[in-house]
Amino acid sequence: MNLLSLFSDKKFFKDTIKLAFPIALQNFILSSLNLFDNIIIGGLGEVAIASVGLANQMFFLLNLVLFGVVSGASIFTAQYWGKKDLKNIKRVLGICLITAIAVSSVFTIAALLFPKPIMSIFSNDPAVINMGANYLRIICLSYIVTAVSFAYAATLRSLGQVKAPMVVSIIALGINTVLNFTLVYGVAGVHGLGVYGSALGTLIARIIEFILMIFVVYKFKFPLAAKPKELLDLSMEFAKRFFKITIPVILNESFWALGVTIYSVVYAHMGTAIVASTNIVSTIDRLAMVVFLGFGNAAAIMIGQKIGQKDEKTAFLYAKRFIIMNPLLGVIVGLIIYLGAPSILFAYSVSPEVHNYSKSLLHILGIFLCIKVFNYTNVVGILRSGGDTKFCLLLDIGGMWLVGVPLVALAGLYFHMPIDKVYIFVFMEEIAKFFVGFPRIASKKWINNLVVH
Template sequence: MKLSFLFEDKTFFKTMFKLAIPIALQNLILSSLNLVDSIIIGGLGDSAIASVGLANQYFFLFNLLLFGITSGSAIFTAQFWGKRDIPNIRRVLGICLVTGGTAAILFTIGGLFFPEQFIGFFSKDAVVIHMGGQYLRIIVLSYLATSITFSYSFILRSTGQVKVPMFVSVIALGINTFLNYSLVYGYFGFPKLEVKGSAIATVIARLIEVTLLLIIVYSQKLAVAARLSELFDLSKSFVYRFFKITIPVILNESMWALGVSMYAFVYGHMGTDVVASTNISGTIEKIAWVIFLGFGNACAVMIGNKIGEHDEEAAYTYAKRFMILGPAFAMLAGILVFLSSDFILSAYKISPTVRYYSHRNLMVFSFFLWVKVFNYISIVGILRSGGDTKFCLLLDMSGVWLIGVPLVAFGGLVLKLPVYWVYVLVYMEEVFKFTIGIPRILSKKWINHLSLSTE
């Protein structure tokens, strides 16, 4: 394959970077502040890190359910934007808000009334369960605001408006870090609330975030600045067609999230040191991952727009470029993680055992990152943008439940391998999806034109 295939189209790169960089920056800020938050919590000890990490498994489930709803919506939005079909974009936003809001309310109720039971599923440490329950009972109050922010942000991105969500996140997450530091330790006249203070800081930041986002959207009259009558101008056929495509995405993210939670279950039964190490290494991994979230989102928007314009050949060409560029950048990122992980871990006040485990976990991550990136771009960026959601569901479910979960449970609970070797078994899921995903993309069977009737 000639290098000119990758670099000859300047418009491709201009569009890609215009979309990818703001999304990557937004996620970099989010992950960096999460790193700072985890360091702040780390000052309270290994049990505090483990308790907050396990409580955030609940948000992880909710977050991926929201991601399924909003990314399913974005499949339609990207193609509609290619045709500049604003009315249908606003109808999709309406369904997204109702579905996401319903999920948020259900998760909020669960977190309010059964927090200790959830934490207890992952750990038998009484201190971890108590602290995690305190944290979870408070932070679920932010979930409804989070669902609204997700809905507007994802659909804004699909219309090319990537700077607004980034701007809002920068402000909100900056506030979160300041309040986190102040409320955990009682600085600047604030009460010392420890892990509860971290949860309160997040709730306040999320409320500010959604308020600021809505003010900007409606004051600037952006494409998603819909009236209630436009949001809910829905017919049965419209809703049916929408969920026919998006339910596989929602199931995909939900079932994958449950599978990943089973990994957390295994870690939880391997000990508090293991849980603390996976939470620390996971936070650092998210920083390395941010650029590829930008790549994946840019890929989905660009390919979706081209399919909406009925330019299938350009959509396929874009797919091949992303398949090469994403893993290439991931290899470079993996080298950086490998070289810098020991230095980053020096900022944590943790036991030598947790530090050792965290370092080895990051070594494994750096080696397999390129495969993980390829799969993310393939599933979220390419196949879903063409509406091939059922295949994505089957691919992800097979990887997690037939490969990942059995191997991790066997390695962690039966063979009692060190956590970093269990990490290797986690990535066998990615190797499986890599081998199955390539032929599907090359077949072009994933390219579908989506339409929603309003009759």
């Protein structure tokens, strides 16, 4: 089959855009407003940028664990939706909510009781530790409501209902940005609260998002509008099947998050200016990835539904299309980042040192972005949609902990290399994952129907 025939299916592209665009738009707005928040905090100085960035590593860790939980749930939801099994979809949502609330409660308690020890993991700068700890005490109160919103939004997307979570998220994020600016700097003679105003604004916005999400689901009677009895109609056998697939995803995201945290620890010990520059670049990285988050999620939904319908041939065809299309788009976006780095950084009021660091890191990101996109599409969009979660676990952990983490730690802490050299080693894990993960697609071993019983 040549490329022309592979991409001649108009319905495929119509369905892809219908799913991918709202998800990409939601993530674009999220990343854009995170960028604006970053710029808002940037006006308070490099200590403020570093404090908020490192304190939010706690939420980053939680977010990735939650992503593991809802990703596992989404695998089942997409396949159950393929066979229109609403009863089991509600059960999946129920077990997803229970798990998400339990995990976020642990993170909340830890952040409330041990904010300074947590910040000390990431930095040895007393000013950063104190400011970050106070920020963490406020922002952690949003973790549980965020987990519930996340569970509903991800499950809705697996049903193909992508517009509702997008609209709710856009409203909440807009409120977040307005509140952050107002509370950080003050307005109409009211004194600003600095970084603590940002934490308070984010907390209020996430509570509003939670309320809106529940309201929309039940007001418009989406398939997820379940009674508590339906959500809790869980047998031990059902729970075992769910966690057999989901636990590898949770472990995958958790160990990956821990690895990224190790990167942050290495950066923190290289200096506050480097922490500021890596936080800036990570925000731009997330903004660049929004298109591929959309297409990756569309791939997971479309492939998962075809597997649930027992149409394995079409599922494999979709996989081939996505694994070619997404990295090609990655080359284009990477080129834009590389060439546009000076313009992208124009909005930041930072020292020349941080500016130069950030520009170098953006060049490296632009070069390696297409490989990162390939791996994201492969793991999240293709392999997981077929329930191949154990292989994904080994692939991600192997790439990060056998390649990325050792190289970055040695380069940054032992050999004391400059940040641009250290940052290149971060992407060596992506290179390793590419060579190991590519043959798995062709093998078709990842295609597993999880809802036939």
